[in-house]
Amino acid sequence: MSSIEAEPQPADRRRKLLVLIFLTILMFACVVIGIRIGAVDLTVKQIILSFFGKTDVTTALIIQELRLPRVVQSALVGASLAVSGAVFQALLRNPLADPYILGISSGASVGAVATVVFGIAAHSLWAVPIAAFAGAIISVLLVLRLAATVGRSLDTRILLLSGVILGAFFNALILLFLTFADLESFRSALFWMMGSNAGATWPAVYMLGGYACVSLIIFIGLARPLNLLAIGEDTAAFLGISPQKIKLIAYGGASLLTAAAVSVSGTIGFVGLVVPHFIRMLWGNDYRFVLPASALLGASGLVLADTLARTVVKPTELPIGVVTVLIGVPFFVWLLRKRAKA
Amino acid sequence: MSWNIANVRFKHRNSDKYVLKDISLEITPGSFTAILGPNGAGKSSLLNILLGLNKPEAGSVNFKTVPINKWKRSELAKQIGVVAQTEEISFPLSVRDVVGMGRYPHLGPWKRESKHDEEIVSSVMQTCDVFQFADRDINTLSGGEKQRVRIARALAQQPDTLALDEPTAALDIAHEMAAFNLLKNLAKGGMTVMLITHHINLAARYADSLAVLHNGAVAASGPPAEVLKPQLIQEVWKWPAIITPHPGPGPDTGAPQVVPISK
Numbered sequence: 001m002s003s004i005e006a007e008p009q010p011a012d013r014r015r016k017l018l019v020l021i022f023l024t025i026l027m028f029a030c031v032v033i034g035i036r037i038g039a040v041d042l043t044v045k046q047i048i049l050s051f052f053g054k055t056d057v058t059t060a061l062i063i064q065e066l067r068l069p070r071v072v073q074s075a076l077v078g079a080s081l082a083v084s085g086a087v088f089q090a091l092l093r094n095p096l097a098d099p100y101i102l103g104i105s106s107g108a109s110v111g112a113v114a115t116v117v118f119g120i121a122a123h124s125l126w127a128v129p130i131a132a133f134a135g136a137i138i139s140v141l142l143v144l145r146l147a148a149t150v151g152r153s154l155d156t157r158i159l160l161l162s163g164v165i166l167g168a169f170f171n172a173l174i175l176l177f178l179t180f181a182d183l184e185s186f187r188s189a190l191f192w193m194m195g196s197n198a199g200a201t202w203p204a205v206y207m208l209g210g211y212a213c214v215s216l217i218i219f220i221g222l223a224r225p226l227n228l229l230a231i232g233e234d235t236a237a238f239l240g241i242s243p244q245k246i247k248l249i250a251y252g253g254a255s256l257l258t259a260a261a262v263s264v265s266g267t268i269g270f271v272g273l274v275v276p277h278f279i280r281m282l283w284g285n286d287y288r289f290v291l292p293a294s295a296l297l298g299a300s301g302l303v304l305a306d307t308l309a310r311t312v313v314k315p316t317e318l319p320i321g322v323v324t325v326l327i328g329v330p331f332f333v334w335l336l337r338k339r340a341k342a
Numbered sequence: 343m344s345w346n347i348a349n350v351r352f353k354h355r356n357s358d359k360y361v362l363k364d365i366s367l368e369i370t371p372g373s374f375t376a377i378l379g380p381n382g383a384g385k386s387s388l389l390n391i392l393l394g395l396n397k398p399e400a401g402s403v404n405f406k407t408v409p410i411n412k413w414k415r416s417e418l419a420k421q422i423g424v425v426a427q428t429e430e431i432s433f434p435l436s437v438r439d440v441v442g443m444g445r446y447p448h449l450g451p452w453k454r455e456s457k458h459d460e461e462i463v464s465s466v467m468q469t470c471d472v473f474q475f476a477d478r479d480i481n482t483l484s485g486g487e488k489q490r491v492r493i494a495r496a497l498a499q500q501p502d503t504l505a506l507d508e509p510t511a512a513l514d515i516a517h518e519m520a521a522f523n524l525l526k527n528l529a530k531g532g533m534t535v536m537l538i539t540h541h542i543n544l545a546a547r548y549a550d551s552l553a554v555l556h557n558g559a560v561a562a563s564g565p566p567a568e569v570l571k572p573q574l575i576q577e578v579w580k581w582p583a584i585i586t587p588h589p590g591p592g593p594d595t596g597a598p599q600v601v602p603i604s605k
Contacts, residue, residue: 093432093433094432095432095433221451221452222451223451224446224449224450224451225451227439228443228446230431230432230433230435231431231435231440231443232426232429232430232431234395234426234429235424235426235429237395237415238419238422238423238424238426239419239443239446239447239499240415240416240417240418240419240420240446240447241415241416241446242415280433280434284435284436284439285433285435285439286439
């Protein structure tokens with residue numbers, strides 16, 4: 001037996017811990033870059049000094065009220081989407097699932113586009129996020145209801161079908177609303193759907209931060225049950241979990257988190273699909289590792305994408321969803337090819 | 343009594359046909375029981391009833407004198423290791439990780455694996471002859487190898503009862519014999535083994551008792567020598583056969599063996 005000694009467990013565990021530490025450092029590095037670069041470039045020294053109130057008022061304002069909330073919001077949105085994506089992939093046992101696959105983004109978009117097109121958005125800063133959140137939650141409830149009427153509760157195939165059908169319906173609604181829109185609201189609705197962190201405020205950051213922390217703790221507790229679901233629901237039941245309960249918690253938690261993220265930043269594509277995939281490809285499918293690693297990498301990635309979005313063609317700002325997809329797709333193709341060769 | 347089921351009747355949802363009409367069965371602790379029967383006789387449905395996944399329309403199902411639906415899944419998982427007929431693994435996972443999942447009933451969602459858990463995982467992998475591919479992706483293994491990994495996972499649960507649904511269907515002759523030997527040894531060590539199989543002759547050599555399912559009822563049950571008669575084979579499997587004693591050598595010399603006659 002000793003001739004083919006398998007890699008001992010502790011080594012694997014230590015390696016994963018190192019990866020998590022590295023990803024944490026990476027995230028902080030991205031945050032610092034995100035604060036530094038912008039219309040006015042800042043130094044690390046200025047950033048540190050601003051935390052002690054020792055910079056001029058303008059610099060302090062740029063950092064505390066513009067850059068910081070925006071960077072923190074990007075990090076939280078990136079982490080939320082990546083973690084939700086990972087959870088949806090386990091829940092649906094489908095590596096191609098992303099947080100939007102069950103129609104959450106379409107539901108949120110219906111809410112947001114309606115408020116923009118019908119002029120409600122002009123009255124309050126909170127109108128769009130609240131409407132988007134409500135739209136997302138309504139779509140989740142409708143999908144659940146639809147899936148429950150058709151078959152055994154939470155049959156993942158029926159869940160998927162319900163999500164796709166409802167998404168198509170919502171998309172048609174969006175197009176319908178847009179046909180009534182004037183050019184100005186058409187443009188801002190379109191921008192919302194491609195995502196942006198430009199409107200970041202501290203209250204929104206706190207709201208999302210609260211959701212993200214609570215869900216991450218729940219999901220870490222779900223990590224092992226989600227691992228079990230990967231080998232099939234019956235087998236998972238034989239190993240002592242209740243698949244229905246786990247699926248419901250996972251679905252509810254990931255949906256809420258996605259809804260919160262979408263309501264503050266619009267629908268940013270690709271992060272929730274690619275980040276967990278990338279983590280899996282490199283370090284395996286253990287969700288105890290996939291979830292925190294996805295959160296950290298998702299945060300880093302979106303902070304970088306947001307920094308690019310607002311600096312590449314200064315002073316115009318690109319929609320962040322365009323950046324994530326334009327960079328994400330070639331990167332992913334490269335990764336797939338590399339893995340196919342290996 | 344390990345399992346005690348009485349007058350169980352069962353049909354699938356959206357179906358009018360009763361898969362099980364009136365089943366009564368007792369399985370004693372530490373026994374090795376094989377459930378036999380032709381295709382579609384309701385063997386797997388019976389297994390799911392014994393495990394509490396299928397709810398019978400009538401009758402009682404008790405595991406260790408407690409009704410099966412009163413058991414918590416997490417408690418049941420510490421008592422019964424299950425090797426189901428099919429299993430589809432959707433993501434790449436190492437063999438060690440899959441076997442390690444057998445420790446879940448003892449760990450729950452939060453507790454981390456101790457050295458003790460890792461030792462159990464390594465030891466059951468050796469018992470089932472899969473240790474040499476501990477770090478390979480399970481999806482790269484052959485059907486028979488996968489099956490042994492799943493037996494290893496069931497053993498990692500450290501149950502006192504094993505329930506297996508055709509675990510040797512994809513195994514070659516050596517691994518098939520090794521699997522039956524393993525089950526026999528486990529039963530000798532006090533494990534209750536309940537096995538669904540099409541291998542009548544291996545069941546007759548290794549199991550303490552057989553139960554033959556036919557038309558949703560138990561056609562015969564008891565020690566192999568009492569159950570396996572030419573009339574029963576003809577009636578249940580609709581094929582003529584003679585019964586001849588196993589010629590030996592080996593500890594099971596004399597066990598009844600079914601030899602189907604060519605027509």
